[in-house]
Amino acid sequence: MTSVKTESAYVVYKMGKLLDQSVSMLDPLDFDEYFVNGTFSKFATSDDIGPLLGFLSDVVGVVTLESIKSLDEVSAMAAARDLNMVASAVTKFGVPMHEFPHLEELLLMLAEKTNEVPTDTVFGYGSRNPVGSRQRSFTRTEEEALFIESFSGGMNSLMATLAGLETIQSMNISDSRYAPLVKESAQYLYQMQKAILRVRKHITPDFFTHQLRPFFDPKTIRGKTYFAAGGAQMPVTIIDLLLWGIEDVDRTYVGYRNENLRYLPRSYRSKVEVIMGRPSVLKSIKTQISQPLPSSAVPTVANTIESLKELADQLIRFRGPHLSVAKANMRIRQEGSVGSGGYDVSILQYLIKRTKGFKNQLALVQQAISQGSP
Ligand code: HEM
Incomplete structure (x- = not known):
């Protein structure tokens, strides 16, 4: 049976996890x-x-x-x-x-x-x-323990999402394994949604902003400024990259992506190099449907596209509540405050917009397929 965790792409992530352990x-x-x-x-x-x-x-x-x-x-x-x-x-x-x-x-x-x-x-x-x-913690509070576990738990499941998406990156859209792999990848993303909902429930903006966030200011080491640990360093960036980001030249996106990729461990950075050497999922789909599809492949391809739209929805089910957590924190901070990665909430709104844009592109692909024309 098709499963993300038996795909060869998963091996390096799994090794990374063992290394971290x-x-x-x-x-x-x-x-x-x-x-x-x-x-x-x-x-x-x-x-x-x-x-x-x-x-x-x-x-x-x-x-x-x-x-x-x-x-x-x-x-x-x-x-x-x-x-x-x-x-x-x-x-x-x-x-x-x-x-x-x-x-x-x-x-x-x-x-x-x-x-x-x-x-x-x-x-x-x-x-x-x-x-x-x-556990290494600044405050030894239950809230911080939960915050740390949100990152480690989220990261564990992101690895499987990434392995799944990396596998389909060069797959034919009429391959019957495509949609199951995407669906499984989306399921692993649920952990991120769960994590942010727990944070929203148990960590008040007052606690985060006044007790925890002060430990996450940037530092300058030998003249170079580095941001502190933060969600933007999570490989969610690689999900965007795989789905639509490789060919994207929008300055906001490229600046944000390049800034954060440099904080990744070496194994992830090597993965990024390989991923960037191939077309994104969106580009690959568009290329594949530019040729007429055999009618027997249409139902499978329709299923493939639908599974990617569902994955985008699952990503938004994390990004939506996450934006509301960030906004609630910014409301009690001084104007112009930024997250530990140096960005304000507009980057989060931007990424939601881009995820929805990806979904819209898929809807256009669906239309083209149903009309029988590329
Ligand atoms: C009180 C809690 C939190 C606040 C106030 C917050 C705020 C922010 C802000 C302002 C950014 C923009 C980049 C930056 O400057 O840091 C960001 C990015 C991000 N954060 Fe959080 N965050 C919180 C908790 C979390 C948690 C628990 C997770 C993971 C489970 C998470 C995952 C992310 C991710 C993945 C990004 C990159 C943007 C994206 O892909 O949508 N954050 N966060």
Whole structure:
């Protein structure tokens, strides 16, 4: 039977997941105790930076460049996860990173080892974050635990959606496996919808905006500014890319996409290179229907197109409530406030519009097929 998880495209995602799980188990800097006993969050949430500065000199200060140099790649990812939590806590106090040259140097060396950006990402904060008492958290609140789990859970299911869409990217639209693969891919997206609905229910705008968001400000490391962990770094960007984004030259889209793709781990960035070497799903469909279809293929193709429209609807079932969560937060912030990725809600409205645009294009394809003309 056709299943996304038995497709070869899934293997690399699955390996990425195993890698993240391995990272979550590691504690190369021996920081576990500070997260488990609450010391770190006590310092991070204090009104006074003093205790955190003490932590920086007593604990981070003794981490040597030599010890970082000797780490293997997976351990380096775990070390980066933990040191980036510290860097974010420092940034929350409004102290620029260059005041901590040792920390900057450690982060840059880790980035070299991991081939990733020298800042916190949704992978470090979500998928590579240990579960249970070892969880790395700024506030040690139930709300933050739920927030972290929304990212890690969402990411798990996104992998399967991506593998499914990657498989159909070069598939013939009259292949009977096409629609089942798309339907299954859409089902995995349901996890994202569930996650955002839970966030909307359990995390108030007041809590998020005033207690959590301050830990997600951008930081400047050796003159370069990096955004903090955030949803825009989730590979939902790759879904848009696969569906319609490859040939798209709209400046808003290309700028947003390129900005966020650079925060992805190497395995995802390699996937993106392969994906971008082929036509998008939309382009491929348009090319395929530009030739007359044999009448026997029409019902299967109609099913294919319908399944993609349903997937777009499922994506909107995440993006719609997510927009309302973001708007509710922005309403209580100062005018001009942005998300952790540096964007205001207009980017979310834009992406919803583009997803609906994709669906409209599919409707036109349906019309062309039913009229029997390309
Ligand atoms: C209080 C909670 C949240 C707020 C206020 C919020 C706000 C935002 C904002 C303003 C953006 C635009 C990019 C940026 O500047 O960061 C964004 C993007 C995004 N966020 Fe969230 N977010 C929240 C929770 C979540 C959760 C829990 C998830 C995942 C389960 C998520 C997934 C995404 C995704 C995938 C994007 C990229 C845009 C898209 O593909 O539609 N967000 N978010």
